[in-house]
Amino acid sequence: MRTLSLIVLALLLAAAGAWWIVGGQGDTSDASVTARAAEVAAQADTLSARAIPNDDLPPAGTRSLFDHLVAQNDGLPYPFEDLVAMIQRQAPEGSAPVQFAIPLGRSLLKAQADFHQPRVLYAADFHGPNTPASLGVAARGRLFLGFVENAREIEVISYNELAGRYEFQLVQDYAADGQRRIVYARRAVCTTCHQGATPIFPQRPWNETNAQPEIGTRIAAARGGEAYLGVPPQVPLAMPERFDELTDVGAFTVALQRLWIDGCDNDAMCRRTMLRLGLRYASDPGAFNVDADEVGRLRALQAAHWPADGIAIPESDIRNRDPLAAGRGWRARLRVLFEAAPDPTAGARDNEDLETFDRLPKLPADLDPLTPRPPKRRLAADTLDGVYGIAALFTADDLRALDAASGYDAARLDAAVAALPDAMFDAAPVSRVRLLQALFAQIGVPVPDYCCLAASAMSAPVALTAPPLELSANSPLQPYAEYCFGCHRGNPAARLDFMSGEDEAAVAANIRGKPEIRDALDWARYENTAQASKLMPPPDSAEYARLRAAVERDPALLERMREQVPGLFDF
Structure with a gap:
């Protein structure tokens, strides 16, 4: 009897140990990207949702910043280092790219990355200079690339200036022998993780990146110390830190559209006042008086229209994850008794391979980007974040040009805002380019063009769901x-x-x-x-x-x- 009791106790301890070793790291996510995509496809019926649709393709007459840059360059550069260099040529001299590597991440293509060929991330962190004839590229926090070479695919998130939203795109078959193709991805799939339709990134200390010494050391060992796609094995912690800041810029850029549209409903005067105050704040933040009478009028106008549940700032931060933690210590040595060795070929091969991705082992729910996240915060009607967001729309060159055009007379610029037609303040996306061109026209100075090729001179956008061309056997093409x-x-x-x-x-x-x-x-x-x-x-x-x-x-x-x-x- 005593022997039987000892056997039962041993089995119970083994079961408890197995739970602790394998599953005791937190509740495992049961999220499916396929199921979550079906949930997020249904969009709330708000004024901003109607003004900024959630369709896969961009609204007619608009395109992503990425498309504009590729069109200006006459085509898509290859290899990846040349693509980054093409983008960086738009930056003022001396502006270094923000880029680093993640070998063991959480993206849809995570199984195709490793220490020898990690996922490489890039973010634009510059505003191109204006000229008398054209406005520079405002790229800071508005263009992000993630490249997994084994998957032959670049994931692109870039801002659509005229549509007031980030576009999600893929560069497929991106290889020396590939038929490289730029397509717009399925937004419902992308926003399962990119909740709020914004760029996302982990919180510090960014253990998944090669800013962490152990990750950098393993990449260096796998690559013999050589850089990969222009990224050294080890980067300073400032790289992911800046990337994180830029994703926060992206989240607030999206929130600004709701502040502008939903915060003022159909009241043109509300938006006109927000613009006027935004320009004042941008011109001289130190002299801006939050208790001024006009600030009080804006708050009163907002209070008359504000959504009952406030305006949400999307949560662009996901929890930090240490992908090497599971391999440390005696628990890791025991864990191999309960887990099969990972199969590097078992993961999604590209962004269309959702079923394969869903079969991968699940992360703990609090580390899984698929787990729904509450907003970073909700803004009430007394907020001035719309004013600050409007100010952030404009580059330093924009503000200098407006000052010069108005003769450095703030009253003249105020008068130009007051004289803009009401149509500029419809419940539609707010656009840096549209506002600047309208203000220059109202002041009576030459109106600069946008930096880039007009959407009317661009080819039709292509959806991911559009079938690739199939050639017949022995086709002369x-x-x-x-x-x-x-x-x-x-x-x-x-x-x-x-x-x-x-x-x-x-x-x-x-x-x-x-x-x-x-x-x-x-x-x-x-x-x-x-x-x-x-x-x-x-x-x-x-x-x-x-x-x-x-x-x-x-x-x-x-x-x-x-x-x-x-x-x-x-x-």
């Missing part, structure tokens, strides 16, 4: 797919998007309608001449190197490609 589609199919600049089309016949027709292609592929005639610049692909591209190698194996390849385009005397 196959070489175009390998060497040309990366730049000329899905290019945000319409003038360069001449290989798009829903099916093979449409693409072939578009290629036949572009006779310049014959000259661009006439290497024999133009190489080493003054006309060499017209040859394609560009000599510094990955496509050129691959096509050059293919031509050495098959000298007739270029001529077969040229045959798809009518010549001058073809009848």
